[in-house]
Amino acid sequence: MYTLHTMPSTAGMAPHILLREIGAEHELVFLERAKEEHKSAEYLALNPNGRVPTLVDGDLVVYESAAICLHLCDRHPQAGLAPAVGTQERARFYQWMAWLTNTIQPDMLVYFYPERYVPAAACADLKTVAEGRLHLQFQIADATLADRPYLLGETYSAADAYLFMLARWSRNMTLKARDLPNLGHFLERVYARPAVRAAFVAEGLEAPYF
Structure with a gap:
């Protein structure tokens, strides 16, 4: 276990x-x-x-x-939840996982913890910059999802769960991931999965969910 x-x-x-x-x-x-x-x-x-x-x-x-x-x-x-090892699809899966963790997630840390990076007087400006960067990154995901239900195509993967988690963190920002058309539908699609809903219940989370 x-x-x-x-x-x-x-x-x-x-x-x-x-x-x-x-x-x-x-x-x-x-x-x-x-x-x-x-x-x-x-x-x-x-x-x-x-x-x-x-x-x-x-x-x-x-x-x-x-x-x-x-x-x-x-x-x-x-x-x-991941393509077979050694396939082109697996390489693309690694690419998305690395992008999510190395590009989006670090800017999330800057947005939520600006005091770790700059003096208090500069925190508000840094949060604004980080939010703008995150919006541009979410636009990349939104464009990718224009012709497919999930990042890798027709099949749901761990990368989609990871993107859902990070996009959820934008729910109280001015520039929300859910407001992007394709990404918004993606978030609804992922949230509809029984495993996701069960996780929200177990964690005691309330609306807005994403």
């Missing part, structure tokens, strides 16, 4: 969704941010970065959301 250490509505959402898509037996351990449980000695022994999520798979401990997603795809190829 897997154990996923996470917090609601964080980077643990994509792995959480995949566990449900796979139908794998799992336990969710929700850490309390207010109590800084992610900084406890017990948790730091699992993940020295003090961040979520962390997956425990027997004797194996994996952290970083994308790494967990890739591990789950490899452990459960029958779930069809």
